[in-house]
Amino acid sequence: MCLGIPGKVVEVNRSESWAVVESFGVRKKVDIALIDEDLVPGDYLMVHAGYAIGKIDLEDAQISLELWEEILHAE
Amino acid sequence: MLNKLRDPELGKRILAKLVPLAQEVAGHLGRPAIFMEVCGTHTMAIARSGLRSLLAGSLELRSGPGCPVCVTSQGDIDRVIALAAARHDLVIGTFGDMMRVPGTNSSLEQERARGARVEIFYSPAEAVTFAAGHPQDEVVFLGVGFETTAPAVALSVAAASSRGLENYAVLSFHKTVPLVLENLLSDPELKIDGLLLPGHVCTVTGRRAFDFVATKYNVPAVVAGFEPVDLMKAVYLLLKQVAGGRAETVNGYPRLVREEGNNKAKEIMREYFEPVNVQWRGFGEVPQSGLALRDSFSFYDAAVRFPVDVAESPPPRGCACGDVLKGKIVSSDCPLFARKCTPLQPVGPCMVSTEGACAAYYQYEWPKAEV
Amino acid sequence: MAEEKDRDIVLLSHGDGGLLTHQLLRDFFLRYFKNDLLDSLTDAAVFSSEPGRMAISTDAFVVDPVFFPGGDIGKLAVCGTINDLAVSGAQPLYLTASFIIEEGFSFADLEKIIASMARTCRDAGVQIIAGDTKVVGRGQADKVYITTTGVGYLLPGANLGYQRLEPGDKVLVNGCLGNHGLSILLQREALGLDSQVVSDCAPLSIIITEMLKRFKGIKLMRDLTRGGLATNAKEIAMSAGVDFWLDEAALPVEDNVKGITELLGLDPLYLANEGKFLVVVAAGEADELLRYLRQDLSAEYACRIGDIQAGKGNVYLRTALGGARQLNMMAGAPLPRIC
Numbered sequence: 001m002c003l004g005i006p007g008k009v010v011e012v013n014r015s016e017s018w019a020v021v022e023s024f025g026v027r028k029k030v031d032i033a034l035i036d037e038d039l040v041p042g043d044y045l046m047v048h049a050g051y052a053i054g055k056i057d058l059e060d061a062q063i064s065l066e067l068w069e070e071i072l073h074a075e
Numbered sequence: 076m077l078n079k080l081r082d083p084e085l086g087k088r089i090l091a092k093l094v095p096l097a098q099e100v101a102g103h104l105g106r107p108a109i110f111m112e113v114c115g116t117h118t119m120a121i122a123r124s125g126l127r128s129l130l131a132g133s134l135e136l137r138s139g140p141g142c143p144v145c146v147t148s149q150g151d152i153d154r155v156i157a158l159a160a161a162r163h164d165l166v167i168g169t170f171g172d173m174m175r176v177p178g179t180n181s182s183l184e185q186e187r188a189r190g191a192r193v194e195i196f197y198s199p200a201e202a203v204t205f206a207a208g209h210p211q212d213e214v215v216f217l218g219v220g221f222e223t224t225a226p227a228v229a230l231s232v233a234a235a236s237s238r239g240l241e242n243y244a245v246l247s248f249h250k251t252v253p254l255v256l257e258n259l260l261s262d263p264e265l266k267i268d269g270l271l272l273p274g275h276v277c278t279v280t281g282r283r284a285f286d287f288v289a290t291k292y293n294v295p296a297v298v299a300g301f302e303p304v305d306l307m308k309a310v311y312l313l314l315k316q317v318a319g320g321r322a323e324t325v326n327g328y329p330r331l332v333r334e335e336g337n338n339k340a341k342e343i344m345r346e347y348f349e350p351v352n353v354q355w356r357g358f359g360e361v362p363q364s365g366l367a368l369r370d371s372f373s374f375y376d377a378a379v380r381f382p383v384d385v386a387e388s389p390p391p392r393g394c395a396c397g398d399v400l401k402g403k404i405v406s407s408d409c410p411l412f413a414r415k416c417t418p419l420q421p422v423g424p425c426m427v428s429t430e431g432a433c434a435a436y437y438q439y440e441w442p443k444a445e446v
Numbered sequence: 447m448a449e450e451k452d453r454d455i456v457l458l459s460h461g462d463g464g465l466l467t468h469q470l471l472r473d474f475f476l477r478y479f480k481n482d483l484l485d486s487l488t489d490a491a492v493f494s495s496e497p498g499r500m501a502i503s504t505d506a507f508v509v510d511p512v513f514f515p516g517g518d519i520g521k522l523a524v525c526g527t528i529n530d531l532a533v534s535g536a537q538p539l540y541l542t543a544s545f546i547i548e549e550g551f552s553f554a555d556l557e558k559i560i561a562s563m564a565r566t567c568r569d570a571g572v573q574i575i576a577g578d579t580k581v582v583g584r585g586q587a588d589k590v591y592i593t594t595t596g597v598g599y600l601l602p603g604a605n606l607g608y609q610r611l612e613p614g615d616k617v618l619v620n621g622c623l624g625n626h627g628l629s630i631l632l633q634r635e636a637l638g639l640d641s642q643v644v645s646d647c648a649p650l651s652i653i654i655t656e657m658l659k660r661f662k663g664i665k666l667m668r669d670l671t672r673g674g675l676a677t678n679a680k681e682i683a684m685s686a687g688v689d690f691w692l693d694e695a696a697l698p699v700e701d702n703v704k705g706i707t708e709l710l711g712l713d714p715l716y717l718a719n720e721g722k723f724l725v726v727v728a729a730g731e732a733d734e735l736l737r738y739l740r741q742d743l744s745a746e747y748a749c750r751i752g753d754i755q756a757g758k759g760n761v762y763l764r765t766a767l768g769g770a771r772q773l774n775m776m777a778g779a780p781l782p783r784i785c
Contacts, residue, residue, distance in 0.1 A: 002114065002115075002116055002220070002221065002223035002224065002273065002275035002276065003116050004116070004223075004274075004275045004278075004301065006077055031198075031200055031227075031230065033230055033339075033343075034226055034227075034230070034337060034339050034340045034343065035339070036337075036338065036339045044077070046275070046278065046331055048223050048224065048227065048275060049170070049197065049198045049199065049220075049224055049227050050197060050198025050199070050200045050201065050227065051198070051200070051226070051227040051230065053223060053226070053227075053275065053278050053279060053337060053340060054278040054279075054331045054332075054337055055331075056077075056330050056331055057329070057330045057331070058330070060329045060330035061077065061080070061330040063329075064308070064329070064330065065079055065080070065085075065304075068085070068089060068304070068308065071089075071092065071311075072088050072089065072092060
């Protein structure tokens with residue numbers, strides 16, 4: 001289950017526990033109480049039902065794509 | 076870069092590798108491999124991308140107990156409908172998903188037409204904001220969902236408490252995934268060759284929480300993301316395991332899922348909820364797999380503040396949602412499917428929720444051979 | 447407006463047929479809708495007609511909220527009815543309009559609605575020639591409801607019908623899908639999105655009339671209101687006994703509509719439009735029709751989205767990945783979901 005929407009952080013307010021994220025050109029204020037890691041604009045979050053549930057590791061996303069390129073070029 | 080994960084060209088190239096591998100595995104097994112996803116959003120993503128049609132004949136994808144609306148028991152559904160019917164002074168807050176789910180005699184949508192007050196919220200935080208803005212109303216938020224959603228609902232209780240709101244309560248139908256998978260995997264009738272694990276549940280629980288799938292039950296498992304490329308990658312990694320005769324719980328969604336998961340979310344869930352025995356549709360009672368608000372938060376517990384006495388009723392006659400959720404049959408095998416049970420007149424919950432196995436099947440894949 | 451005085455809101459007496467009713471007619475309806483047929487204030491508007499076939503259509507409008515980005519209930523009530531006539535191959539001429547107004551509704555808002563109707567009528571070249579107003583008690587209606595009925599002449603050359611559809615015909619739409627439905631949904635639910643979606647509500651009669659005069663290969667048109675593209679295509683497919691094959695990659699959807707629908711778990715193909723039509727055209731005229739549409743500012747995002755094939759009433763969508771899935775009729779209004 002669980003519709004998750006990735007969004008790019010554009011503004012962070014730790015003391016009030018929210019961040020504004022942009023997904024597909026739409027901005028939304030989300031609760032970041034569940035995120036322990038440091039957040040700065042430019043980071044990516046996965047958002048579910050108005051709450052960020054995890055920080056997206058872009059490096060891993062990159063590696064994953066490169067892995068595919070390797071698999072696709074092998075054989 | 077995240078856009079690249081949706082690139083249809085990349086998807087087509089991956090598919091060109093995936094199909095031969097699936098055929099090879101089918102050759103070894105003497106039948107197409109059967110993989111099960113246990114996540115409604117996977118069900119939807121597979122249906123919307125047309126992946127099932129692209130793999131037809133070489134791989135079978137089934138839907139397990141991954142839609143929280145579908146696995147909610149008939150008794151629980153009846154309970155909230157009874158509450159809405161009996162207490163027009165309450166505002167029942169719910170995710171849109173629950174609105175049309177049929178109880179034994181009614182639904183929230185029908186009760187609203189009869190005068191019940193039902194509000195749809197996208198986030199539990201909005202339900203709290205609503206309660207703050209309507210001090211004369213008593214808001215009962217319907218907590219449905221797995222580990223992904225439960226922390227958000229816990230935080231809504233925290234917010235209500237810190238804002239001193241006395242008119243907000245939660246009716247928790249929350250459930251946890253690992254224990255129902257134990258129940259599923261220990262069913263001797265179950266024949267599946269691999270599990271696609273729910274990426275956003277695992278974001279909270281961590282990959283390690285699902286190690287038992289491989290170690291205890293010897294079933295290959297891959298944590299899967301939701302973009303078409305993620306899904307194909309997870310299927311590919313499962314096929315590789317089956318081909319190599321291995322069973323491991325692999326993280327196929329490392330950009331979001333960590334070994335230990337989201338500790339903060341797990342802490343908050345533990346602080347507000349305690350495990351209880353709970354009824355699952357199709358599975359019966361699964362010990363300790365439900366989440367009830369702890370006694371210290373009973374003030375915010377709608378089950379305590381507004382108790383309703385409803386007996387656990389059997390699922391509707393002829394409804395095979397239970398067998399569908401256990402992967403024993405596909406939706407079109409159910410005798411009611413597309414005849415007595417359609418999205419407009421759903422009999423069972425798998426047809427109601429857009430992410431329900433039957434609704435997704437009806438909406439996106441049926442009828443190929445029919446008509 | 448600091449405080450609402452009695453004379454700033456509609457009273458039950460404005461509907462009793464007495465002096466206040468006359469004031470309401472004179473100060474609002476007659477002033478904005480001014481034309482000779484209406485001004486006669488007789489029990490029925492009488493007009494002469496030319497020989498030929500006529501079309502008539504009626505629709506009730508109860509949209510909540512009454513004002514939304516891109517339009518209001520008045521504009522919608524005019525567009526809805528004339529668009530129904532236009533896609534049927536008729537050139538709309540006259541409308542009637544009946545108002546049911548909730549006691550206490552503000553005259554300022556009523557005036558805005560009526561002015562908007564008058565403007566839309568002017569743009570579309572139609573006149574409102576008869577009308578009625580009733581006022582009901584508070585809570586017996588929600589603000590204002592409008593019913594419009596429209597009549598028009600069938601264009602002599604227009605020959606539209608399910609029976610004309612045949613394999614190979616092309617399917618076009620005149621622009622981006624889903625705006626109206628999403629715009630209304632965002633107004634109704636407080637979802638905390640800082641993005642405005644503008645309704646596509648617009649009269650289509652002028653462009654359609656021109657199209658029908660130029661392109662004899664046009665076989666069927668449908669305005670894509672409730673149920674969106676998917677439901678309407680399915681209805682046509684079933685009535686005509688053919689299959690639609692649509693291309694996911696070719697469907698025009700604005701980026702912010704795409705984003706918000708994804709966020710809310712909705713499908714833009716099931717959201718209502720109020721200024722969009724689907725047209726089935728003979729293959730030989732498809733390219734030219736597309737060029738014609740795109741040079742019109744209101745249809746610059748027109749697209750060819752698929753074709754007709756022999757079949758049994760199904761609508762298939764070729765996915766971006768090369769798979770296929772079916773589109774069925776909408777089951778219940780779209781609701782935001784989290785699962």
